[in-house]
Amino acid sequence: MNLDELLKLAITNPSKRAAFLQALIRTDVYVICKKPVVKERSAQEGGVNLELITIQNPNGDMYIPFFSSFKAMQQFAKRYVDYYKINCLRLFDLIQSVSAVLNPNSYGKEFSSQEIKSILMIARNHNIKAISYKEEDLISFRRPQRSTENIVRAASKFFAKQPNVDNAYIVELLKGCEKPQLLMVIDMMGSTRKLFVALSKTLSKVLAYNDRLSFIHYDQDMGKKAAEATTPFYVRKKRYFEK
Numbered sequence: 001m002n003l004d005e006l007l008k009l010a011i012t013n014p015s016k017r018a019a020f021l022q023a024l025i026r027t028d029v030y031v032i033c034k035k036p037v038v039k040e041r042s043a044q045e046g047g048v049n050l051e052l053i054t055i056q057n058p059n060g061d062m063y064i065p066f067f068s069s070f071k072a073m074q075q076f077a078k079r080y081v082d083y084y085k086i087n088c089l090r091l092f093d094l095i096q097s098v099s100a101v102l103n104p105n106s107y108g109k110e111f112s113s114q115e116i117k118s119i120l121m122i123a124r125n126h127n128i129k130a131i132s133y134k135e136e137d138l139i140s141f142r143r144p145q146r147s148t149e150n151i152v153r154a155a156s157k158f159f160a161k162q163p164n165v166d167n168a169y170i171v172e173l174l175k176g177c178e179k180p181q182l183l184m185v186i187d188m189m190g191s192t193r194k195l196f197v198a199l200s201k202t203l204s205k206v207l208a209y210n211d212r213l214s215f216i217h218y219d220q221d222m223g224k225k226a227a228e229a230t231t232p233f234y235v236r237k238k239r240y241f242e243k
Contacts, residue, residue, distance in 0.1 A: 003027050003068045008107060025089040025123055025130075029102070030067040033082040036193065050084060050094065055104065063099040063110070066091060070181070071212065072103050080200040080215070082193065089123055090130035092116045139222070141171045141229040144182065150206045151213070152233045155184065158202045159234045164189040167218070168234040169227045182211065185227045187218035 003023055010020035034051045054062045066088075067073040073083060092100075092111075100111045111119075123130075148170055159165045167187040172180040188195065196215045207213060216223045 004072075007068065007102070007109065011107060011109070021119065024102075025087075025092070025119065025128060027068070027088050028085050029088045029091060030070055030073045030083050030085055031091060032065065032073065032077060033084055036082050037084045050086075052095070054098070055101075061099065063101050063104075064095050065101055065104045067103055070214075072106060074212065076103075076105055080196050087130040089120070089128065092120055093130065096120060140174045141183070141226045142174065143230045144170060144172050145180070148182065151182070151203060154203055154206045155199065156234045158199055159236070162188075162195065163236075165195070165234070166236045167232040169218075169230050169232050171226050171229050173214070173226070179212070182213040183226055184213065184215050185218050185223045186215060187227075187232075192217050 003020075006016065006020040006023050009016040031050070032053045034053055037050060052064050055065050056062055065076065067076065070083075073081075096116045097113055099113055100116065102108045102111070152170060155168060155170075159168055165186060165188045169185040171183050171185070173183040174180050184199075186192075186195070192215075199215065200213075203213060216226065218224060218227060
């Protein structure tokens with residue numbers, strides 16, 4: 001069973017909660033960041049600088065939302081956000097003084113600060129380490145197996161007005177048995193956040209309700225690997241002095 005299935009069982013059947021928690025602390029989860037994640041060169045293995053968003057519940061209590069899947073995060077955010085994928089146990093170690101909620105606004109579970117500390121203590125007693133799976137070991141890319149003409153047309157029209165975009169690719173991202181997700185790789189200069197937010201608003205008008213589309217910069221390792229699976233659908237016309 002995957003984490004979502006175990007969570008649903010744990011909500012209705014208390015005897016399944018231990019199995020859910022055992023799976024949770026060994027699983028990578030998604031968190032929403034206030035700004036792009038910065039990897040610390042001199043930090044220990046996997047060192048990053050995370051600034052996570054917090055949410056206030058109706059009682060005025062603050063908590064950190066986190067998500068069992070990219071889809072659950074998208075359903076919550078309803079727009080493009082900066083996010084990071086991290087082992088749940090490691091996340092708990094980082095936020096143990098704050099409460100957290102898994103999959104808010106959906107079937108989910110709240111973890112109080114005390115509960116998080118108890119989980120960390122149990123993990124230490126059982127010598128369970130926080131290990132995140134490497135994305136490159138789980139993900140592959142291919143040319144889209146469905147029509148993306150409407151997306152490509154709208155994106156090309158948008159990019160034609162962006163002088164800092166050189167090339168753009170669209171592929172399907174495959175991870176395990178999950179439904180293929182569309183990924184757009186953009187070779188550009190300047191702020192990705194500014195461009196990605198504007199692009200997501202533009203493409204939201206042509207995407208089907210069940211479409212999943214993410215963006216990534218070509219300079220990232222995953223972006224380069226994805227681009228190898230296809231040819232660019234958009235190439236910036238050379239300026240006069242470049243001819």
